Amino acid sequence: MSKFVAIIGSPKLKKSSSSAIVHRISEILHTDIAQYRALDIINAPNKNVIENDILQADILLFVFPLYVDSLPGSLMEALVGLEKTLQNSTNSLPKxxxxxxxxxxxxxxxxxxxxxxxNYCNKTGLDWQYGIGIGCGGMIAEEPSNLKANGPLRNIFKALSELCADMLQGYNDKKENIFVRASIPRFLYHFGGNMGWNINAKKNNAKKMLRARPHEII
Ligand SMILES: Cc1cc2nc3c(=O)[nH]c(=O)nc-3n(C[C@H](O)[C@H](O)[C@H](O)COP(=O)(O)O)c2cc1C
Structure with a gap:
């Protein structure tokens, strides 16, 4: 049985779509996945234990939210911290x-x-396979139980199931990245998103701030 390790890039402790995705993958695979939050890797008093676990993995999963069209800072910092360890390793590195x-x-x-x-994999010698990009990601944390065969997140579930099959088959052929989103109309997603922002702003007494223009030139 392959050894799976997931690095979760979301700093959230609760209601994280990234954590829900790892949970669902572990259910599809019927196996436990060792999980590390990027923030915990950075702050770990004994990094060697985590680094060894990563080096001994057959499959390494990076699961993270998009932050400003890039990676969350904590994931970036964890990756920089791991760079030398990976480059100096004499073992074959995980997929x-x-x-x-x-x-x-x-x-x-x-x-x-x-x-x-x-690019990070190319630089460090990790064996890059492929990635999944997910739109409407917030819906996963809101309703992770929808991440099954017939819900509005069925396309995402299908892509995750295919990824699990790829991991289990151990093929060496690289695939193109896959992009999937929830099966709901765009206007409905925007409507739901706006409603969520309004409810949260009201709850936090910040309704006026929704229309703030801090960079407006007066
Ligand atoms: C600081 C910050 C920056 C973000 N930047 C983007 C972005 O550039 N594009 C985007 O589509 N979503 C962006 N988001 C939204 C998150 O990617 C989205 O809420 C995601 O579902 C969070 O996943 P998580 O629950 O795993 O943390 C941003 C969120 C935060 C907090």
């Missing part, structure tokens, strides 16, 4: 898959972030 979810409707927004992970 890598990446899953980036974003708040925008269109999944293609994540293309550059996936390329960043691929």
């Amino acid at each position: 890598v898959y990446a899953i980036c979810n974003c708040g925008f409707y269109d999944a293609e927004q994540t293309a550059v972030a996936l390329d960043i992970i691929q």
